[in-house]
Amino acid sequence: MSSSTSSTAAGAAPTGQEPPPPREPGRSSWLSFNVRQSGIYVAFALIVVLFAFLTKGALLQPQNISNIIVQNSYILILAIGMILIIIAGHIDLSVGSVVAVTGAIAAVLMVNYGVPWPLALVITLIAGGLIGAWQGFWIAYYGIPAFIVTLAGMLLFRALTLTVLGNQGIGPFPDAVRTLSNGFTDGYLGNIGLGPLGGADLFSLLLGLVAVAGMAASQWRSRKARQGYRQSVDPLPIFLLRIAAAAAVILAVVVQLARFKNLPWVLILLAVLVLGYSLLTSRAVFGRRIYAIGGNLQAALLSGIKVKSVVFWIFVNMGVLSALAGIIFAGRLNQAGPTAGNSFELDAIAAAFIGGAAVQGGVGKVVGAVTGGLIMGVINNGMSLVGAPSERVMLVKGAVLLAAVAFDVWTKRRAAAATR
Amino acid sequence: MTDDILRMRGITKTFPGVKALQDVNLSVRRGEIHAICGENGAGKSTLMKVLSGVYPHGSYEGEIFFEGDPCRFADIRDSEHRGIVIIHQELALCPQLSIAENIFLGNEQATRGLIDWNRTNHEAGELLSRVGLRENPVSLISDIGVGKQQLVEIAKALSKRVRLLILDEPTAALNDEDSAHLLDLLRGLRDEGITSVIISHKLNEVIDIADSITILRDGRTIERLDMVTDQVTEGRIISGMVGRALENRFPPHEPNIGEEALRIEDWTVHSPAQRGRVVVSNASLTLRKGEIVGLAGLMGAGRTELAMSVFGRTYGTDISGRIYKDGRQIEIRTVQDAIRHGIAYATEDRKRYGLNLIEDIKRNISAAALPKLARRGWVNDNEEHKVAEGFRESMNIKAPSVLSVTGKLSGGNQQKVVLSKWIFTDADVLILDEPTRGIDVGAKYEIYSIINRLADDGKAILVISSELPELLGLCDRIYALSAGRITGEVPREEATQEGLMQYMTKGQDEIR
Numbered sequence: 001m002s003s004s005t006s007s008t009a010a011g012a013a014p015t016g017q018e019p020p021p022p023r024e025p026g027r028s029s030w031l032s033f034n035v036r037q038s039g040i041y042v043a044f045a046l047i048v049v050l051f052a053f054l055t056k057g058a059l060l061q062p063q064n065i066s067n068i069i070v071q072n073s074y075i076l077i078l079a080i081g082m083i084l085i086i087i088a089g090h091i092d093l094s095v096g097s098v099v100a101v102t103g104a105i106a107a108v109l110m111v112n113y114g115v116p117w118p119l120a121l122v123i124t125l126i127a128g129g130l131i132g133a134w135q136g137f138w139i140a141y142y143g144i145p146a147f148i149v150t151l152a153g154m155l156l157f158r159a160l161t162l163t164v165l166g167n168q169g170i171g172p173f174p175d176a177v178r179t180l181s182n183g184f185t186d187g188y189l190g191n192i193g194l195g196p197l198g199g200a201d202l203f204s205l206l207l208g209l210v211a212v213a214g215m216a217a218s219q220w221r222s223r224k225a226r227q228g229y230r231q232s233v234d235p236l237p238i239f240l241l242r243i244a245a246a247a248a249v250i251l252a253v254v255v256q257l258a259r260f261k262n263l264p265w266v267l268i269l270l271a272v273l274v275l276g277y278s279l280l281t282s283r284a285v286f287g288r289r290i291y292a293i294g295g296n297l298q299a300a301l302l303s304g305i306k307v308k309s310v311v312f313w314i315f316v317n318m319g320v321l322s323a324l325a326g327i328i329f330a331g332r333l334n335q336a337g338p339t340a341g342n343s344f345e346l347d348a349i350a351a352a353f354i355g356g357a358a359v360q361g362g363v364g365k366v367v368g369a370v371t372g373g374l375i376m377g378v379i380n381n382g383m384s385l386v387g388a389p390s391e392r393v394m395l396v397k398g399a400v401l402l403a404a405v406a407f408d409v410w411t412k413r414r415a416a417a418a419t420r
Numbered sequence: 421m422t423d424d425i426l427r428m429r430g431i432t433k434t435f436p437g438v439k440a441l442q443d444v445n446l447s448v449r450r451g452e453i454h455a456i457c458g459e460n461g462a463g464k465s466t467l468m469k470v471l472s473g474v475y476p477h478g479s480y481e482g483e484i485f486f487e488g489d490p491c492r493f494a495d496i497r498d499s500e501h502r503g504i505v506i507i508h509q510e511l512a513l514c515p516q517l518s519i520a521e522n523i524f525l526g527n528e529q530a531t532r533g534l535i536d537w538n539r540t541n542h543e544a545g546e547l548l549s550r551v552g553l554r555e556n557p558v559s560l561i562s563d564i565g566v567g568k569q570q571l572v573e574i575a576k577a578l579s580k581r582v583r584l585l586i587l588d589e590p591t592a593a594l595n596d597e598d599s600a601h602l603l604d605l606l607r608g609l610r611d612e613g614i615t616s617v618i619i620s621h622k623l624n625e626v627i628d629i630a631d632s633i634t635i636l637r638d639g640r641t642i643e644r645l646d647m648v649t650d651q652v653t654e655g656r657i658i659s660g661m662v663g664r665a666l667e668n669r670f671p672p673h674e675p676n677i678g679e680e681a682l683r684i685e686d687w688t689v690h691s692p693a694q695r696g697r698v699v700v701s702n703a704s705l706t707l708r709k710g711e712i713v714g715l716a717g718l719m720g721a722g723r724t725e726l727a728m729s730v731f732g733r734t735y736g737t738d739i740s741g742r743i744y745k746d747g748r749q750i751e752i753r754t755v756q757d758a759i760r761h762g763i764a765y766a767t768e769d770r771k772r773y774g775l776n777l778i779e780d781i782k783r784n785i786s787a788a789a790l791p792k793l794a795r796r797g798w799v800n801d802n803e804e805h806k807v808a809e810g811f812r813e814s815m816n817i818k819a820p821s822v823l824s825v826t827g828k829l830s831g832g833n834q835q836k837v838v839l840s841k842w843i844f845t846d847a848d849v850l851i852l853d854e855p856t857r858g859i860d861v862g863a864k865y866e867i868y869s870i871i872n873r874l875a876d877d878g879k880a881i882l883v884i885s886s887e888l889p890e891l892l893g894l895c896d897r898i899y900a901l902s903a904g905r906i907t908g909e910v911p912r913e914e915a916t917q918e919g920l921m922q923y924m925t926k927g928q929d930e931i932r
Contacts, residue, residue, distance in 0.1 A: 284798055300787070
């Protein structure tokens with residue numbers, strides 16, 4: 001029963017020594033640690049391989065890759081906002097309705113009132129922020145659980161959408177907005193031959209190379225800085241291998257896209273958002289507060305963290321991102337409809353949890369949530385390619401969500417048992 | 421051989437890093453009221469949890485005999501089935517349910533799955549009259565006072581055909597009148613043949629009601645006293661409770677005491693839960709630079725409440741009084757204010773209030789002073805790592821790296837992380853609430869050394885502790901708190917455990 005750590009303690013002379021801390025037992029714990037951290041990426045790779053196989057390669061065709069990105073862009077944007085909220089230990093059920101109402105606002109401004117699109121876009125984003133502030137106020141400052149506030153918001157903002165739109169959609173949107181949602185970068189530099197792969201857009205390829213170079217350089221700099229502080233870093237071969245693997249994936253996607261129609265604008269937008277929010281969560285004081293609040297609310301309060309303000313602002317942020325998703329979704333359909341965004345909240349929440357967020361909060365990563373969203377996107381896309389009926393797609397998505405969270409609970413329980 | 425209803429023999433219970441109970445024996449005679457006395461942390465509650473099956477058979481060593489039969493309880497239901505009922509200090513009642521519903525919670529009076537409300541309320545009424553509570557069984561628990569709630573708990577125990585009733589600090593939250601009524605009730609139950617075990621800090625009550633006493637200290641049985649044959653007095657119990665010799669458990673320390681750092685005057689705090697209840701009453705105390713000041717008090721005396729109300733009003737309502745820092749009056753309305761004024765509070769409950777257990781050492785240490793490591797809102801990760809690494813070395817935090825998750829550390833190392841966090845805020849007044857709770861002897865010595873070092877750096881330190889020897893060994897001056905009032909202030913040279921204990925139990929009755 002008693003663990004070995006306690007046997008030396010009692011009775012021994014107070015020498016100022018304490019039994020050694022529970023050691024992280026060598027290899028096995030290192031492995032399981034890595035599984036918990038990177039399990040989601042491995043799962044994603046396996047799912048991609050599986051569907052590439054089932055669809056006889058159709059999944060990885062240039063046009064299909066482009067489709068997956070464009071069709072899921074708004075869910076991925078929502079997932080980025082959602083993961084912050086879930087890390088803080090809250091939830092937002094209203095994002096689907098907020099997508100609808102902000103799409104409607106954008107449509108009314110651009111189509112009915114002829115407001116220039118950049119101005120309309122800014123106004124819509126501000127409207128999203130105000131919606132988030134409204135909900136954030138009730139949650140953070142009034143103390144109503146987010147579940148209730150956003151459930152009410154789900155109804156309120158759907159009702160508002162229907163009030164604005166009636167039973168019909170408003171469209172069409174200006175070209176610029178549609179390009180943002182659906183369009184591709186121009187072939188600014190012309191095409192280049194890639195031998196057996198045929199022609200590809202040089203600009204896209206260069207952008208891909210720049211991204212890879214930037215990624216590698218920043219990783220290298222951070223590694224050097226860590227070494228400068230005498231921190232341990234991965235062995236060089238492993239480091240290089242990881243960079244090479246990431247570079248290969250990025251370049252493979254870019255090459256495929258360059259062979260099709262160049263880079264979707266939403267991909268560039270998404271890349272910027274993922275980068276920005278990853279930095280925010282890992283490096284910014286604000287982002288780190290979110291983890292502290294979700295990890296132990298009481299400890300955060302007693303550490304002088306302004307919990308209310310942080311919670312308020314993550315909901316404002318969610319509102320802005322919902323508005324962005326609302327514009328993109330409306331632009332993609334070329335009209336704002338009364339049923340837009342139905343059940344998007346569920347997809348965004350599922351993406352966050354598949355991506356490794358913990359139900360109790362305090363854990364999660366932006367990249368994880370986006371990967372979770374992509375997993376669902378690939379399942380959707382792959383299954384429809386093989387002609388599976390939609391109810392079966394739903395079934396598989398449900399099973400994947402349950403399995404992902406069950407896996408999370410299981411690893412945590414095992415970790416807890418190991419420390420007993 | 422005497423007629424023992426309960427015998428516990430050689431009970432040893434170990435938590436990771438700590439032996440909570442060591443070879444404890446307890447025997448209770450049939451039909452008596454038996455008191456268990458001991459300081460906080462002596463192992464009383466742990467022993468009762470072993471008995472009632474909260475810690476199931478197999479998680480401890482030793483044997484339990486109830487009415488002569490060996491018992492191996494797997495959970496509370498098991499022990500209740502045998503007629504052992506425990507009433508915890510924090511009452512286990514559902515405030516939004518009626519008295520009758522609470523009495524029969526888990527034991528609903530039902531016919532074929534449907535609750536028979538007439539029977540429920542009728543029988544609840546009979547039980548209430550047995551415990552002398554004149555309330556309608558359909559009243560909600562939230563509408564009656566704590567004293568009456570306590571009686572409901574006892575009625576609930578009676579409904580389970582209790583044979584051995586265990587009460588953990590039953591009168592801690594009660595006023596005199598309610599306490600007296602409760603004790604009378606226990607006597608009445610004794611006459612009906614129900615045996616009671618009562619855990620209490622109120623020694624006058626113990627003397628008043630108990631037929632015999634078992635004294636625990638540091639997880640061991642010290643003695644069993646019979647009230648009649650042993651001529652027990654309060655002094656006798658106190659010396660049993662505290663009577664260990666001060667060994668070489670404290671690092672030597674030459675204090676270098678400077679000017680006043682923090683002064684609190686006329687501090688009064690009211691309970692947020694019970695309207696009008698005064699938790700801290702007109703307390704005044706002074707901390708000086710380089711001085712380690714102790715705050716002694718029994719459970720419920722208001723020690724933590726005093727500290728937390730000072731630390732950014734994190735406890736209490738209707739707080740009044742003045743705080744002076746370095747001679748200037750200051751206003752502290754939030755935790756941020758407190759930190760800005762250089763005041764730190766390390767909580768008594770590390771796991772619930774002190775640490776983010778799923779986060780690593782590094783991020784816990786930086787949690788309260790993150791802006792120090794940031795420029796324009798961006799954290800310098802490497803600088804943070806360096807700071808944490810520095811604390812790991814200087815505080816001797818035993819962990820593979822600062823990236824280790826704090827939830828996996830031992831109590832002593834967790835406490836060092838908490839202390840590091842507050843030291844990193846550049847606090848010059850540190851309030852340490854039970855800094856060595858749940859930590860084994862060796863690590864305690866380290867914590868004491870750290871506290872000494874902080875004092876040597878000129879910081880003013882207030883140590884709240886339930887362990888009198890700890891206060892005597894560590895502090896330069898000790899305040900005693902009883903029922904929310906400062907009842908004594910003793911310099912190190914004059915302090916004794918017996919003397920402090922008298923202050924700590926002083927005037928509880930007059931004040932109420």
